[in-house]
Amino acid sequence: MGFRYWPQILVFILAYGLEVEVQAALEQGSWFSEPEGCEMNLENSPEESGCLLRALPAQGASQLSWKGAQVYAFPGTVIFVQGEGLRLLKGELILKDSDLELQDREDASTIVLGTEYGRMISQAGVWLMLKREADHWMEVDVLRGSVDLKLLGHQEKLSVGQGFSLRFGPVNEKGLSQVELPQPVRVQSVLMRWLRGTQKDPEVWRTKVQLVLPSWQTAAEEIALWQSQTVLRHLASVQEEERKRAQRALQRQREDEELRRLFRQKNYLE
Amino acid sequence: MTVQQSALMALTMALIWLGAYFSFQQHFSAEPVYIQQLERLSSELERERMRTLLAEMRMRDFQQEVAALVPQWLDSLTPGQESYPLRNLASVTAAPPSPSAHRNSAAEILLEEGKREFRQGQFARAIRSFEFLIEQQGYSRHAVEAYFLLVESHYQLQQHEQVLARVEQMIQLFPGHELTGTAMIRMGHVFEYRRRTHEAQAVYRSLIQLFPGRAVASQAQEALSELEF
Secondary structure, rough: OOOOHHHHHHHHHHHHHHOOOOOOOOOOOOOEOOOOHHHHHHHOOOOOOOOOEEEEEOOOEEEEEEEEEEEEEOOEEEEEEEOEEEEEEEOOOEEEEOOOOOOHHOOOOOOEEOOOOEEEOOHHHHHHEEOOOOOOOOEEEEEOOEEEEEOOOOOOOOOOOOOOEEEEEEEEEOEEEEEEEOEEOOOOOOOHHHHHHHOOHHHHHHHHHHHHHHHHHHHHHHHHHHHHHHHHHHHHHHHHHHHHHHHHHHHHHHHHHHHHHHHHHHHOOO | OOOOHHHHHHHHHHHHHHHHHHHHHHHHHOOHHHHHHHHHHHHHHHHHHHHHHHHHHHHHHHHHHHHHHHHHHHHHOOOOOOOOOHHHHHHOOOOOOHHHHOOOOOOOOHHHHHHHHHHHHOOHHHHHHHHHHHHHHOOOOOHHHHHHHHHHHHHHHHOOHHHHHHHHHHHHHEEEOOHHHHHHHHHHHHHHHHHOOOHHHHHHHHHHHOOOOHHHHHHHHHHHHHHOO
């Protein structure tokens, strides 16, 4: 054997020794599930004991199809799916119902999002963001469509419309789940999270945003009007209270004068 | 055999020896087993954490349901020893105060900080504080005062463009507020300073109309008289 093949042998040995590792791109996140793999069977044969899912770290959100809707969960978010309901245990998610137009979805089934403070029932075609804060208060931002809230202790259901944001939390000493005043969605923060969460083509996303933005503006105007009316009502009630107080003081003064007059009369001082 | 060929052969042999050495070492090493065990344990720990989170959620469910029911019973009980367990339960399940209270206090702290800087003549720092308050707590009842002091800070630094911009915002957001009227006086001053007399006059006239009988209207009247004189 001559020495002319040594370079080839050397190259073969080097190539054999190289370790090649392929790592999947982390743009779209995946799930860590309990029981293992339960997210695969959510549509067909959901686990009776429920399925716990945690969104793994990634650039984008982890996506899940469930009851015809899409759930986008930000990294670290934990959700629990059982039967007909979905619960957010930790973190933040975006829920998108079917892409069909609202009028085509009248007969469509609704999606129930459970919380310890009551239930949220989504209407057809809804896009919403739900966030659990560190103190367990929940915040819902309705991007499109509307959501009905049936909260503990409240007789009436609350409807949160397109472009509105609502925070609700623990039951108070009167047995009512606490609700803050509705606010318009915080446009900049919501848009950034929407884009980051759904990882859409920016052009498609821009079209969708342009469709909903006018209604968000209307929502902000409605809230402003409502708040100014509330302030005016409060001012009017304060003025009325002030007027009554002054009237009472005047009445008391008159009575005192009358008593003094009677006293002087009875004691022959006048 | 040339020197080059010898070197090549030696290199190849060395590589073969190294490859064989590491293969044997890996074969008899326990490291992969430990790595597998570590992965399994990490995964188990994560599952346990998720199950704990679920248990906590169920506990909160129960707590909230009890908290919603207790007040109905409390109303019908007399405040004595017999009702103590139920009152005790109610105190445990009662919610903490609303976070809006905390938010208001946060706005208050920010406003106080900005005011302190303003009083000390640190207008640039005060501007940052008021802008932060407006950005973070725009719905707070302290927002209007923050806007007003922001206008004043810009005026002190002779940043007239910013004064005009902020007063415009105040007119849009708090049209009937007296502080907006006072800020509009500053707007008039800026117009005067820039020799835009007609605009200054218009501002003062609108102030007299918008806030009749108020201190700000008399200030506007004075400024208008001086300007016309």
